[in-house]
Amino acid sequence: MTRPELLRVEGITKAYPGVVANSDVTFSIGEGEIHALLGENGAGKSTMVKMIYGLVRPDSGQMTLRGAAYTPSKPAEARRLGVAMVFQHFSLFEALNVAENVALGMENPPPMRELAARIRAVSEEYGLPLDPSRMVGDLSAGERQRVEIIRCLLQDPKLLIMDEPTSVLTPQEVEILFKTLRQLSSEGTAILYISHKLEEIKSLCDEATILRRGKVVATCTPRERTAREMAELMVGATLKTPERRVGAKGEVALGVSDLSVASPIPFGTSLKGISFTVAKGEVLGIAGVAGNGQDELLLALSGELKASPDKVRVAGHAVGDLGPVERRRTGLVAAPEDRYGHAAAPDMSLVENAFLTAGVRKGLTKNGFVDWAGTRKFAEEIIAAYDVRTPGPDVAARALSGGNLQKFLMGRELMQGASVIVINQPTWGVDAAAAAQIRQSILDRAGEGAAVVVISQDLDELLEVSDSFAVLNEGRLTKPRPTEGLTMDEIGLMMGGAHGMEVAHHVA
Amino acid sequence: MGASPHTPGIFVDRKWGVVVLRLEKRPTPSKFWLYATPPVAVILTMIAGGCLFAAMGKNPFEVIRTIFWDPVFGEFAFYLRGQLLVKAGPLILIAIGLALGFRAGIWNIGAEGQYIMGAIFGAAVGLAVFPTENRLIFPVMVVAGAFGGWLWAMIPAILKTKFNTNEILVSLMLVYVAETILAKASTGFLKNPEGMGFPGSRNFSSYPAAANPELIAGSGLHWGGVAALVTGVLAYILLTRHQAGFQIRLAGQAPRAARFHGVSPARLVVMCMGISGALAGMAGLFEVTGPAGQISIDFNTGYGFTAIIVAFLGRLNPLGIVLAGFLMALTYVGGEMASTNLGLPDAAIQVFQGMLLFFLLAVDVLTNYRFRLAVGAH
Numbered sequence: 001m002t003r004p005e006l007l008r009v010e011g012i013t014k015a016y017p018g019v020v021a022n023s024d025v026t027f028s029i030g031e032g033e034i035h036a037l038l039g040e041n042g043a044g045k046s047t048m049v050k051m052i053y054g055l056v057r058p059d060s061g062q063m064t065l066r067g068a069a070y071t072p073s074k075p076a077e078a079r080r081l082g083v084a085m086v087f088q089h090f091s092l093f094e095a096l097n098v099a100e101n102v103a104l105g106m107e108n109p110p111p112m113r114e115l116a117a118r119i120r121a122v123s124e125e126y127g128l129p130l131d132p133s134r135m136v137g138d139l140s141a142g143e144r145q146r147v148e149i150i151r152c153l154l155q156d157p158k159l160l161i162m163d164e165p166t167s168v169l170t171p172q173e174v175e176i177l178f179k180t181l182r183q184l185s186s187e188g189t190a191i192l193y194i195s196h197k198l199e200e201i202k203s204l205c206d207e208a209t210i211l212r213r214g215k216v217v218a219t220c221t222p223r224e225r226t227a228r229e230m231a232e233l234m235v236g237a238t239l240k241t242p243e244r245r246v247g248a249k250g251e252v253a254l255g256v257s258d259l260s261v262a263s264p265i266p267f268g269t270s271l272k273g274i275s276f277t278v279a280k281g282e283v284l285g286i287a288g289v290a291g292n293g294q295d296e297l298l299l300a301l302s303g304e305l306k307a308s309p310d311k312v313r314v315a316g317h318a319v320g321d322l323g324p325v326e327r328r329r330t331g332l333v334a335a336p337e338d339r340y341g342h343a344a345a346p347d348m349s350l351v352e353n354a355f356l357t358a359g360v361r362k363g364l365t366k367n368g369f370v371d372w373a374g375t376r377k378f379a380e381e382i383i384a385a386y387d388v389r390t391p392g393p394d395v396a397a398r399a400l401s402g403g404n405l406q407k408f409l410m411g412r413e414l415m416q417g418a419s420v421i422v423i424n425q426p427t428w429g430v431d432a433a434a435a436a437q438i439r440q441s442i443l444d445r446a447g448e449g450a451a452v453v454v455i456s457q458d459l460d461e462l463l464e465v466s467d468s469f470a471v472l473n474e475g476r477l478t479k480p481r482p483t484e485g486l487t488m489d490e491i492g493l494m495m496g497g498a499h500g501m502e503v504a505h506h507v508a
Numbered sequence: 509m510g511a512s513p514h515t516p517g518i519f520v521d522r523k524w525g526v527v528v529l530r531l532e533k534r535p536t537p538s539k540f541w542l543y544a545t546p547p548v549a550v551i552l553t554m555i556a557g558g559c560l561f562a563a564m565g566k567n568p569f570e571v572i573r574t575i576f577w578d579p580v581f582g583e584f585a586f587y588l589r590g591q592l593l594v595k596a597g598p599l600i601l602i603a604i605g606l607a608l609g610f611r612a613g614i615w616n617i618g619a620e621g622q623y624i625m626g627a628i629f630g631a632a633v634g635l636a637v638f639p640t641e642n643r644l645i646f647p648v649m650v651v652a653g654a655f656g657g658w659l660w661a662m663i664p665a666i667l668k669t670k671f672n673t674n675e676i677l678v679s680l681m682l683v684y685v686a687e688t689i690l691a692k693a694s695t696g697f698l699k700n701p702e703g704m705g706f707p708g709s710r711n712f713s714s715y716p717a718a719a720n721p722e723l724i725a726g727s728g729l730h731w732g733g734v735a736a737l738v739t740g741v742l743a744y745i746l747l748t749r750h751q752a753g754f755q756i757r758l759a760g761q762a763p764r765a766a767r768f769h770g771v772s773p774a775r776l777v778v779m780c781m782g783i784s785g786a787l788a789g790m791a792g793l794f795e796v797t798g799p800a801g802q803i804s805i806d807f808n809t810g811y812g813f814t815a816i817i818v819a820f821l822g823r824l825n826p827l828g829i830v831l832a833g834f835l836m837a838l839t840y841v842g843g844e845m846a847s848t849n850l851g852l853p854d855a856a857i858q859v860f861q862g863m864l865l866f867f868l869l870a871v872d873v874l875t876n877y878r879f880r881l882a883v884g885a886h
Contacts (some may be wrong), residue, residue: 304767325770336768345762347537354755356769368751396536 003030006190007052007070007159012061014047020214021047024061027209027216029159032188034181036222039211040234040431041403045194049161049212052192053085054078065158069309076107082158086148086165094137094267102151103134122153126180137267141168141290149180160184161192167457168290171492178204196234196432197460198227212236231484235432249467250280253451254332254420255313259320261305269293269475271300276470276480278420278451283442284465284480286455287495293475294455295337297418298424301453302334303327304320314420328360331419337410337428337455339402343409346398350390353397354379354412361416382411387437410438414445421445424455439465459491471495481483524730531557531877541874546821546832549868551655554583556867566850574850575860592837594799596873597733598623598791600833602815604736604743605784607824612756613763618679619788620812621686622657626789627796628693629656631803633740634718635698635709645717650731650793655773657789658782660686660768669774675781683812694805709803712796720798732794736833739787756780788812805865814840817865836861 008028014021024042029035039045050056052063054072062068065081072078075085077251092101099116103109110118116132123130128146136144145168152160162181166174177486181191186371193205201208202222209234210218259274271293278284288294299305301312302324309318314330322330336342344353355364355375364371379393386407390400397405410426426442428433442465446452455472456462462469463483470480471494478494548689554576558568579588602619609616616622630653637645664678691700698709712719720730759766759776767773791811800807816834822829843857 124567302768303770323770323772324768328770334768338764341762342764342768345758345765347761348758352754352758356758356765359751365751370751370754372749399536 003033006031006033006066007192008064009052010050010062010064012048012058014044014051014056014058022051022058022211023214023258025211025214025216027219029190029207030183032190033159033191033207034185034191034205036205036208037192037194037211037235038196038198038201038208040232041429042198042213042401042431043211043234044214045211046163047194047214049085049163049194050158052078053083053161079107079155079157082156083151083161084155084157084159085161086145086152086163088163088165088167090148092144092147093137097133097135098130098139098147099132101147102132102154105151106154114174115451118151118154122150126150126153126183127176128180133387142170142173145169145177153184158188159190159192161194163194165193166195166197170289170495171459172495173289198222201230202227210234233430234462242459249282252277252447253280253315254278254453256301257311257313258347259307259311261300261307263293263296263475264299264305265295268296269346271296272475274300274475274477276477278453280419280449280451281446282468283446283452283454283466285462285469285483286453286472286477287462287469287491288455288457288472289495290457292472293426294457294472296475297455297472297477298334298336298422299420300472301332302336303332324357325360328416328418330358332422333357333361333413333416333418333420333426334422335413335426337424339405339409340398344397344405347396349396350383350388350393351379352406353378354382354393355406356412356413358416361418378415382408382415383494385415386411386436386441391400403434405467406430407434410441414441418450419477420451420453422453422455425458426454426456427458427461428456435461459488466487520737522801529881530878531873532880534876534878537875538878541871542823545868545871545875546823547863548829549871550820550835552867552871553860553864555660556863560856560859561852564852564856566852571846571850571852574846575839578845579838579841587727588841590722590726591841592834593728593733594730595835595837595840597736598811599793599815599836600736600819600830601732601739601791601794602788602812603818603822603833604739604782604826605787606757606815607819607822607826607829608743609780609784610819611760611824612776612780613760614635614777615676616661616664616781616784617676617816618661618681618683618812619815620808620810621679622660622785622788623792623812624683624686624690624793624808625660625792626653626655626657626786627792627800627803627807628690629653629659629710629789630699630793631709631737631796632693632698634712634715634797635849638710638715638718641717646720646731646797649718649797653793654786654790654853657792658786660789661781661785665778667875668781669777675777677782683752684723687808690803690808691805694803694807700802707805711802712798713801720794724800730798732791732796732798734768735790735794737830740826740830747826752779788815814861815867817861821867821868836864839864879884 006029010026012025013023025048029069031354037045037048047056051058054075054077072081099112099119101118103115109115119130119132128150129149130146132145136147145165165177169177176254185191195201205222208220208222209216212234215332255277257275259271261271263270269292276284300307303322304324307320309320313319314332317330319327319330345356355370358378359365364375376393382388383390383393388408389404406429413421426438439461442452442454454462454465466483468480469483469486471478473495554572558572561571562568579585579592602623606616606619630649634645634649662680664675667673667678668675694709695707700708700710705842720732722727747757755766755771755776759771760768775856796803796807814836818829818832821835822832839861846852847854847857
């Protein structure tokens with residue numbers, strides 16, 4: 001099937017100080033084609049689409065849109081020419097309603113009443129139900145994404161760029177999004193779909209361009225390839241699946257009972273009656289769409305949020321009212337999701353960041369004085385064991401790529417010999433090879449008898465590492481179930497289905 | 509919208525397009541500019557200050573020489589060098605305390621008030637036991653001075669931790685309260701009973717047990733100078749080697765990471781405000797028992813405010829602050845010379861000191877950012 005060419009990208013190169021983000025990238029997208037841009041983190045996908053959307057200018061190379069030279073100098077120009085983009089991180093104002101948010105993104109917004117009617121019309125046409133008068137702060141992540149999509153669709157784009165759109169969706173919501181995208185495609189709107197989730201790309205995309213280290217390494221038709229083949233093209237190496245040890249479960253190491261805490265985050269989700277236990281050697285996977293209380297659960301377990309003593313027990317000791325230092329002393333370590341500013345201090349060196357959490361358990365203080373020599377040694381051990389690419393332990397954390405810093409931070413928690421390990425998003429933004437290594441280390445620690453809680457939005461990851469599985473939904477945790485034998489449908493229902501979207505596609 | 513790391517700067521039109529000078533965040537802070545910033549700022553201040561003085565009809569080279577050269581190497585250097593130490597001592601002592609708080613993101617702007625309260629508390633203890641002679645009196649007065657400053661700093665600290673008030677405003681406003689109490693002290697409860705009705709307390713120079721004399725004649729060194737240098741070393745060790753210093757730095761750079769580490773924000777506020785208040789209070793006590801000699805309505809000369817500049821000029825690093833304290837003392841002593849010898853108004857000297865902070869903060873951008881020329885890009 002040949003389609004008339006919509007966008008052609010030819011020989012695009014873009015360098016930043018110290019790194020070539022894109023080198024001689026060439027590909028083309030036909031009218032109405034769903035084209036995947038596939039690659040690991042840091043492969044140059046984001047830079048590429050930023051250039052197409054006019055946020056960044058290429059150093060060399062050219063782009064043509066329907067045969068005409070295409071050099072957008074700003075996003076507004078790209079939008080005028082029919083290119084729209086839905087970002088991975090939404091730019092919405094939580095204290096405004098849907099219509100107001102949409103109006104803010106428009107050059108000449110129509111009167112509110114008219115805009116609301118248009119939002120309704122578009123949302124019904126594409127099966128994306130959305131009430132224009134609702135506050136964005138009250139919407140789920142999936143609903144917020146719909147705001148962004150509808151904002152784009154109101155411009156009637158020829159090319160819609162979607163950056164990692166499914167990372168915030170339940171499986172059911174993903175299916176509905178895909179229906180919308182297929183409908184758009186059949187009406188002639190091309191979609192540039194950025195992802196590293198191979199199964200999605202196989203089911204959705206017509207063509208794929210695979211980037212590795214800024215270069216195009218392959219183009220293929222995803223339906224004709226296996227996920228593994230594409231993964232290996234993406235990574236440039238053969239992949240190892242983590243090995244699961246089968247160990248007998250020990251006694252309960254972490255017990256949480258009826259834990260309710262108010263969220264300290266504005267528009268956050270309070271925890272409501274969370275109860276679960278994790279035994280020695282067990283990995284509990286906690287799934288859920290972002291913003292359903294994951295950050296709050298991590299804070300409540302790390303000790304940054306306190307509760308009454310017996311709500312959280314580590315090896316039988318009540319620790320609910322203890323802070324992070326005392327909890328580490330009893331054997332609980334935690335790894336928050338946000339690397340820059342929460343799990344690590346970006347401007348501090350890796351040595352200082354090693355001390356940040358490891359001081360207590362590694363005995364790195366004497367009479368209140370820091371044993372910097374010992375801390376440096378520990379930092380070097382982490383760097384060696386987790387293959388952290390860095391010139392040395394004295395560089396600032398922010399100088400490391402996201403994936404490398406994540407490896408360092410995972411190593412920091414996993415190498416402390418803790419009896420309970422809580423991790424939020426262990427492999428977020430990490431390349432496939434490093435992700436596999438991190439998952440293997442998690443399983444190894446469990447094999448050595450640690451109780452592990454993994455909070456993640458990556459279902460494949462959870463199914464790979466966890467023994468039992470629960471879902472966090474609007475601050476409530478479902479009863480943990482054995483992972484073995486769970487189907488995607490069951491998981492989707494545990495995740496609360498599709499947030500009121502069941503009827504959306506009855507006509508589609 | 510995706511945040512761009514590039515901030516457009518100056519645009520220059522050329523026939524073939526646009527040259528954009530833009531600021532780009534460095535991957536790691538520049539060590540070079542970290543140390544080069546203060547000297548560059550001093551040079552820029554000299555240039556801009558020179559222009560200012562020239563515009564006022566003075567010979568800029570003569571003014572700059574009077575401020576920066578004469579106090580150290582000029583005709584009266586034997587006297588003025590001592591004055592440097594007299595001025596630098598309290599500036600350093602206060603600035604070190606402030607820097608600890610600033611490092612943690614706690615903005616104590618009211619050191620001047622804590623300085624005054626320290627002086628009043630310490631002096632009151634000494635005057636209460638007048639004319640007893642005992643070697644313990646002066647040390648007890650130092651402790652009382654530190655306590656007075658600490659107590660005054662605890663007001664904004666506790667209001668901040670309990671009611672989330674802004675410590676900048678509260679500490680600043682308390683300066684004016686302290687000044688009122690000082691006026692009351694010198695005309696009322698600490699007034700010299702043998703002072704023939706003049707305002708002001710007894711003079712400590714005539715009360716040896718409570719006095720803070722020059723330790724080496726002509727050097728300008730008194731116990732305050734000793735305390736400043738010792739505090740500089742101790743604060744340096746605290747920041748680089750001690751866990752509390754790590755927590756201070758961490759809280760300032762990444763507050764959420766600090767909570768994750770296990771720092772209690774409230775305890776940190778109380779600790780940092782307390783240390784800076786106590787040091788400012790000590791500085792006040794050393795001043796009132798030494799160079800000032802007595803509690804008087806206007807014995808305070810704004811050290812508490814100038815110390816803020818000193819803290820930043822010294823890169824919030826205790827050792828840097830020691831150097832910065834001397835530099836700032838130089839502008840004080842030299843500035844006084846310039847105003848008496850060359851007829852320069854006091855305000856011009858204050859503008860000059862302000863310029864120093866301005867250029868310091870401006871040049872400081874280069875520590876974390878660099879300029880890049882880009883053609884046509886946007």
